[in-house]
Amino acid sequence: MLVTAHELINDVSSLPTPVILDVRWQLGDTRGREHYWSGHIPGAQYMDLPGDLAGQRNVREGRHPLPSPGDFEDALRRVGIDNDSRVVLYDDCGNTSAARAWWLMRWAGKEDVFLLDGGLKAWIAEGEDLAVGPGNPVSRGDFAFDLDHMLTVGIDDTATWPERGVLIDARTPERYEGRTEPMDSRAGHIPGAVNMPTGNFLDERGHFLPADQIRRMFADAGVTSGSNAVVYCGSGIHACHALAAMAVAGLETGRLFPGSWSQWSADRKRPVALGADPR
Known part of the structure; x- marks a missing residue:
């Protein structure tokens, strides 16, 4: 990929x-x-x-x-x-x-x-040139949508996921621990979620780390195939990067919680955990 x-x-x-x-x-x-x-x-x-x-x-x-x-x-x-x-x-x-x-x-x-x-x-x-401006127009394509080749979970399943598998929070430690929250209404993380900042899957040049190294990182978090993992972030963007890292590592891609922290934190009935401990 x-x-x-x-x-x-x-x-x-x-x-x-x-x-x-x-x-x-x-x-x-x-x-x-x-x-x-x-x-x-x-x-x-x-x-x-x-x-x-x-x-x-x-x-x-x-x-x-x-x-x-x-x-x-x-x-x-x-x-x-x-x-x-x-x-x-x-x-x-x-x-x-x-x-x-x-x-x-x-x-x-x-x-x-x-x-x-x-x-x-x-x-x-690589020494390649860049183009400037709005880009050249292209002919309209004929792609046809075929739904649900990647898995998602809703907010209620996410709440109970730590009892069934591994819930991964892909945000920075500062946001996971609740030390800062620049975008959403409450700080912290979903109780039971483990922190795997998605930037950790990259080297200093912005390239993905070797597949075996990424596999070890997921294994250390309890993810060995991806099938037991749900990933979220702030709003469902960077979580996709963590799921891409699973694919780079040759793991079956886990599930995405699309609403992520922005949906969870907006619901005042949902509990919030603070600090480095998942609970």
Whole structure:
């Protein structure tokens, strides 16, 4: 599911070329499209995370609920994706946002979806040029949504998951422990959740760690296949990166709690744990 920058350079010089999507977005930085205009991989189309990879924010479902199947299908068609397209995704933050697009496309039944390991920085490190501006228009694709190829759980199942498996909180330790909460109404974590910050799956260059090292990290948390794991984060974005790390490690991909902490913390009836201890 990973391609290197060198492999992508070879891909774009031969036919058929992959569909390349720029998915730049970070918490607190809503200027992803501006960054794309300032410089992107030639031929890449921009995909807006809040607009294309999430539904409308609401208290009941959280800050970045899953998009409706119809809306997501339309978004993929608009950037030229067909049923048989090979898709390569990238961002400039270790694939922590591009992984959301990867997970959604797999959820929608798209098989040939890959992450550019190291993202835009890896492309630049190869000495390749960037294109500027809004990008070239593409023909509308014919991709057809086929639901539920990736598993999700709702808020009630998430509440009891620590008794049945491993509940993983992919946020930073500061947010997990409740020392800070920049986005949501309450600080802390879901009782019973273990903390596995998704940035820990990356090296200093923003590349995924070796598969065996990631497998050991999950094994230390009690996850040996992924089938017994549920992952959440702040709003369901970075959790997809942890699920992508499972796939990189060769593990069966776990389940996503889409509403994540933004949904849980908004419900005042739900308990909150503070500190480094899961309970």
